[in-house]
Amino acid sequence: MPRLHLIAATALLGLAALPARAETLTVYTYDSFISEWGPGPAIETAFEAQCGCDLQWVGVDDAGLLLTRLRLEGKNTEADVVLGLDTALMADAQASGLVENHGIELPPLALPIAWDDPVWVPYDYGYFAVIYDSEVLPEPPASFAALVEGDDPAKLIIEDPRTSTPGLGLLLWTKALYGEEAGTAWQGLSKRVLTVTKGWSEAYGLFLDGEAPMVLSYTTSPAYHLIVEETDRYRAIDFPEGAYMQIEVAAMTAATDQPELAREFLAFVVSPEFQKTIPQGNWMFPVIELGDDLPQVFRDLPRPDKALLLAPSEVSLQRGTWIAEWLNAMSQ
Amino acid sequence: MSALPVHRWPAGFALLATLGLAGVALAALLAAVPASAPVRLFDPYTVRILGFTAFQAVLSTLLSLAFALPVARALARRTAFPGRGLLLGLFGIPLVLPAIVAVVGIAAVWGRNGMASALLEALGLEGLSPLYGLSGILIAHVFFNMPLAVRLLLPAWSAIPGETWRLSAQLGMGSGALFRIIEWPRLSAVLPGIAALIFLLCFTSFTVVLTLGGGPAATTLEVAIYQALRLDFDVARAVLLALMQVAICAAIALLLAASGRNAASEAAAGIAAQRPDAARPGARIFDAGSITIAALWVLLPLGAVVAAGLSGPLLSVLGEREVWLATLRSLLVGLGAGAVALTLGTALAWSARDIAVRRGRVRRADRLELAGSLNLVVSPTVFGAGLFVLLLPLGQVFSFALPIAALVNGVIAVPYVLRLVGPALRRTAEHHDRLCAGLGIGGMDRLRLVEWPAARRGIALAVALAAALGAGDLTVIALFGNQDSITLPLLLYRALGAYRTQEAAVLALLLVGLCLALFLVIERTVGGRTRT
Numbered sequence: 001m002p003r004l005h006l007i008a009a010t011a012l013l014g015l016a017a018l019p020a021r022a023e024t025l026t027v028y029t030y031d032s033f034i035s036e037w038g039p040g041p042a043i044e045t046a047f048e049a050q051c052g053c054d055l056q057w058v059g060v061d062d063a064g065l066l067l068t069r070l071r072l073e074g075k076n077t078e079a080d081v082v083l084g085l086d087t088a089l090m091a092d093a094q095a096s097g098l099v100e101n102h103g104i105e106l107p108p109l110a111l112p113i114a115w116d117d118p119v120w121v122p123y124d125y126g127y128f129a130v131i132y133d134s135e136v137l138p139e140p141p142a143s144f145a146a147l148v149e150g151d152d153p154a155k156l157i158i159e160d161p162r163t164s165t166p167g168l169g170l171l172l173w174t175k176a177l178y179g180e181e182a183g184t185a186w187q188g189l190s191k192r193v194l195t196v197t198k199g200w201s202e203a204y205g206l207f208l209d210g211e212a213p214m215v216l217s218y219t220t221s222p223a224y225h226l227i228v229e230e231t232d233r234y235r236a237i238d239f240p241e242g243a244y245m246q247i248e249v250a251a252m253t254a255a256t257d258q259p260e261l262a263r264e265f266l267a268f269v270v271s272p273e274f275q276k277t278i279p280q281g282n283w284m285f286p287v288i289e290l291g292d293d294l295p296q297v298f299r300d301l302p303r304p305d306k307a308l309l310l311a312p313s314e315v316s317l318q319r320g321t322w323i324a325e326w327l328n329a330m331s332q
Numbered sequence: 333m334s335a336l337p338v339h340r341w342p343a344g345f346a347l348l349a350t351l352g353l354a355g356v357a358l359a360a361l362l363a364a365v366p367a368s369a370p371v372r373l374f375d376p377y378t379v380r381i382l383g384f385t386a387f388q389a390v391l392s393t394l395l396s397l398a399f400a401l402p403v404a405r406a407l408a409r410r411t412a413f414p415g416r417g418l419l420l421g422l423f424g425i426p427l428v429l430p431a432i433v434a435v436v437g438i439a440a441v442w443g444r445n446g447m448a449s450a451l452l453e454a455l456g457l458e459g460l461s462p463l464y465g466l467s468g469i470l471i472a473h474v475f476f477n478m479p480l481a482v483r484l485l486l487p488a489w490s491a492i493p494g495e496t497w498r499l500s501a502q503l504g505m506g507s508g509a510l511f512r513i514i515e516w517p518r519l520s521a522v523l524p525g526i527a528a529l530i531f532l533l534c535f536t537s538f539t540v541v542l543t544l545g546g547g548p549a550a551t552t553l554e555v556a557i558y559q560a561l562r563l564d565f566d567v568a569r570a571v572l573l574a575l576m577q578v579a580i581c582a583a584i585a586l587l588l589a590a591s592g593r594n595a596a597s598e599a600a601a602g603i604a605a606q607r608p609d610a611a612r613p614g615a616r617i618f619d620a621g622s623i624t625i626a627a628l629w630v631l632l633p634l635g636a637v638v639a640a641g642l643s644g645p646l647l648s649v650l651g652e653r654e655v656w657l658a659t660l661r662s663l664l665v666g667l668g669a670g671a672v673a674l675t676l677g678t679a680l681a682w683s684a685r686d687i688a689v690r691r692g693r694v695r696r697a698d699r700l701e702l703a704g705s706l707n708l709v710v711s712p713t714v715f716g717a718g719l720f721v722l723l724l725p726l727g728q729v730f731s732f733a734l735p736i737a738a739l740v741n742g743v744i745a746v747p748y749v750l751r752l753v754g755p756a757l758r759r760t761a762e763h764h765d766r767l768c769a770g771l772g773i774g775g776m777d778r779l780r781l782v783e784w785p786a787a788r789r790g791i792a793l794a795v796a797l798a799a800a801l802g803a804g805d806l807t808v809i810a811l812f813g814n815q816d817s818i819t820l821p822l823l824l825y826r827a828l829g830a831y832r833t834q835e836a837a838v839l840a841l842l843l844v845g846l847c848l849a850l851f852l853v854i855e856r857t858v859g860g861r862t863r864t
Contacts, residue, residue, distance in 0.1 A: 031822070036654065037830035061810040064562040069811055071565055072364060072721055092565070155462075160542060162559040190547060195464040197543040201828040202432050206543075208833055209436060210445040211463075224831045283831070320564060324377070331549040 024054045025261045028079040030066055031059040032282075039274075039281025046273045051264055062199070063089060063165055070098050075255050080262045083123065083250035083269070087309060088168050090120050090249055091316035099251040100259075102266050109270070110289045111247065112307035120249035121266045123274070124284035127243035127304055128169040129219040129236040130156065137213035144177060144239040148188040155194035155212040157203045161323055164199045165246070166216050171326050172315060173244035176308040182322075186329035196330070219243065219301060220283045226297045227280065242306025248284065336690045336765055343683030343700055346676040350743050351703060354710045357718025358571050364721045367568030373576060378556060382580075385552040388466065388541065389534035392473035396530050397523070399474060400481035403626040405515070406619035407482065408489035409610045419627060420486075421851040423479035424793075425634060428800040428847050430821045431539035432828065433637055433840045438472055438544070439463060440636030447632060468544030473537065477530045479630050484526045484751050487790060488518045491759065501608035510609055522755065525701075528585040529747050532708050535581055553577050557711045567717075574711040581709040582702065589698050634844065641841025644834040655823065655839070659846060662803040662820040665737045666850060669802025670795040672742020677749020677794065680704040681757050684750075689761040701754060705747035712807040715740065720811045733817035740808045745798030752790035760786045792859030799854065800847040820846065 034040030034057040044055045058079070060066050066084050070077060070093065077098075085093055093099055101118045109115050115122055130147065132140040137154050141147040147156070159167030178185045194212040197203040207215035219236045226232060250269050252262040268274050275286035276293040286294065407416070426434065441447050442463045449459035463471070492514060500510055538554040545551070553573060560570035609615050649655055680701060688697035707715075719740070723732055764782050768774065773781065806821045818826075820843050827836035 032826055032829035035826040035830060037832060065810055068562050068565065068717070072717060073724060076724060160548065162555060162563055193547060194462065195543060195546045196548055198539045201825060202435060202539070202543045205432060205436055205828060205833060206439060209439055211439055211443050327548050330547055
């Protein structure tokens with residue numbers, strides 16, 4: 001027995017005697033960002049080469065769960081950086097005191113709106129859009145109003161705002177366009193809606209299986225079909241009223257023990273090296289001008305005339321009321 | 333008889349591990365995030381969705397059982413047709429499919445461009461009206477639960493001794509009389525438990541109800557719990573709603589249990605005998621029809637999933653190391669869940685058997701088993717978050733993801749063990765306690781000679797169900813996830829999230845294959861070769 005103890009002690013000493021490992025930066029994000037198809041793996045390689053540190057991804061289900069996990073962990077979080085919340089969730093995270101001012105100088109951004117937030121660094125953006133199957137529906141509704149008011153039988157699949165980011169996006173989109181009248185618009189829309197799914201994957205899967213000729217997704221969805229499948233069958237409807245924006249953001253946590261490294265990473269987020277992984281990794285637009293590094297398909301994608309976005313603080317404040325209003329209108 | 337020992341500690345241990353674990357997890361969650369304002373539980377929104385949740389669950393349960401009874405009877409009468417074992421193996425799959433895979437399979441049969449509409453239109457008739465709405469929810473729930481009910485009902489027939497059939501033949505009983513006098517008393521003893529199980533499953537259904545329900549009017553309580561925790565971060569409300577769900581389900585399950593009767597069972601000498609009504613032409617046609625319809629009901633959606641997988645990029649997906657690692661992790665989680673479920677479920681059933689048979693307190697024993705089943709309706713959203721908070725002080729929570737997934741799925745699968753192993757244990761006690769006492773057979777000898785042969789088929793099916801459930805799990809460990817614990821369902825969702833529907837289809841096929849393999853291998857090795 002003493003011999004065994006001796007071995008254990010030696011092993012422990014051996015571990016302790018190992019040279020101190022390089023610093024580790026832990027970044028929490030949503031799962032699809034770090035999947036083999038997402039931008040995560042390329043970003044990890046590039047940043048580790050730059051910082052000489054170890055970048056550790058932690059991916060949870062989706063953005064909503066990301067915020068839940070941060071809130072549950074509070075001050076004890078392992079996260080140094082959180083990447084993956086969006087304009088609809090960022091005020092909640094800020095109100096919980098989970099994130100810290102970054103204090104870095106951002107390069108000129110190519111966002112459709114001005115950005116001067118002291119906490120959040122935008123890393124990509126996109127517009128919600130109704131995608132249609134041009135083979136089944138050659139003439140989609142020409143405007144958001146026509147989608148809501150028309151009596152065209154062509155159906156639409158949407159996501160639930162209680163459980164999904166695009167679902168919440170459509171709710172905010174309608175609110176931005178109709179304000180107090182949003183309830184009436186939703187009642188009109190509910191006649192169009194084939195079903196309301198839990199998440200984007202269910203909705204888009206049913207759409208691709210031909211269950212409905214329209215689905216709520218992003219203006220960038222056709223880019224995937226063009227680049228990977230080489231088909232222009234699936235297109236985004238360009239509504240003259242404008243499209244609601246989603247800006248995805250990253251921030252340093254208040255609890256980080258690596259503030260310098262976290263800042264270095266946030267600066268890296270808006271560098272060309274990070275940004276060029278975004279278009280074909282996350283299927284969103286980069287936040288800086290990429291020039292030739294932006295694939296042609298993305299350059300050709302129609303951009304909405306008007307980019308709609310409600311103030312994050314207002315969204316955070318009103319979300320509960322608006323969802324209740326949505327439920328009421330859609331359940332009739 | 334009263335001299336025989338009554339073992340209470342196994343149930344104590346099992347309850348501690350099931351309800352105790354859930355209680356501690358929920359308490360930890362509440363303690364971590366104290367309520368900021370008083371919670372109003374019974375607002376009009378909650379009351380409305382409660383009504384809908386219960387309504388769809390009752391309808392789903394009734395339809396599943398009404399469909400399952402003739403099918404199970406037909407399968408019980410036809411014990412030897414080619415493909416029977418495979419069919420029963422496939423009957424285990426629907427329940428464990430990730431919701432999205434099941435929805436796509438169901439839409440391929442019942443949807444707008446589905447097989448059913450295509451067939452009707454080819455016949456010059458109108459296609460089906462849209463799937464989405466109450467009909468979609470019911471189709472999905474019957475797709476999941478009819479096959480489960482069949483598998484849970486079948487053992488009731490194999491417990492009927494050959495002597496009984498021979499006697500009924502001598503008496504010249506017709507099929508109706510056989511059902512009324514021989515089969516129904518046994519079925520009515522197990523039906524309430526099976527109905528309760530299916531009700532609990534449908535009550536807590538989430539993604540399928542939302543996706544096929546057509547709109548937010550089709551919302552279950554589980555959606556409200558998810559919303560409270562994830563969107564509003566109102567932890568107190570989430571926990572209270574979760575507790576309310578448990579309380580309502582417990583009350584309804586108790587009501588069902590109270591309606592159950594206890595059938596006197598008789599010792600089976602193991603002499604096989606053909607039941608007298610099997611050879612009649614009417615019965616043949618009826619059975620062939622029932623089995624064919626049930627097989628189509630289950631196999632068409634599954635077939636759509638398999639066909640989509642086969643037409644996908646099979647070689648490139650199956651050539652990836654990560655895919656096989658994920659498969660291995662899913663297998664390990666599944667086997668772990670099977671082991672946990674078997675240990676806890678058998679412990680509970682053991683004590684319940686002692687209390688029911690050796691003390692004659694059947695109701696109390698049933699309530700004990702019910703208590704052990706309630707984890708099935710502890711919201712996975714809240715349970716997962718509670719476990720997460722509980723393990724947080726240990727640091728590096730994500731390294732526990734796989735063991736936690738095995739543990740939680742094992743705990744959730746305890747009711748299957750109770751339904752499948754419990755009756756066999758009670759029967760052996762009823763018939764062999766006296767004999768064993770007389771011959772001095774006890775301990776390991778009794779386990780090996782008496783309990784194991786009677787219980788092994790039930791054990792095999794229960795372990796297979798638990799293993800397949802664990803292999804297909806997605807929800808509980810969503811908070812824990814990290815790069816080193818990617819399982820097959822998670823990989824499938826990743827592919828879907830990245831527009832890779834074809835890769836996802838191959839992964840779905842792989843998952844179906846894994847679950848089927850679990851059923852066939854576990855049932856043939858653990859269950860022995862006897863037909864169920």
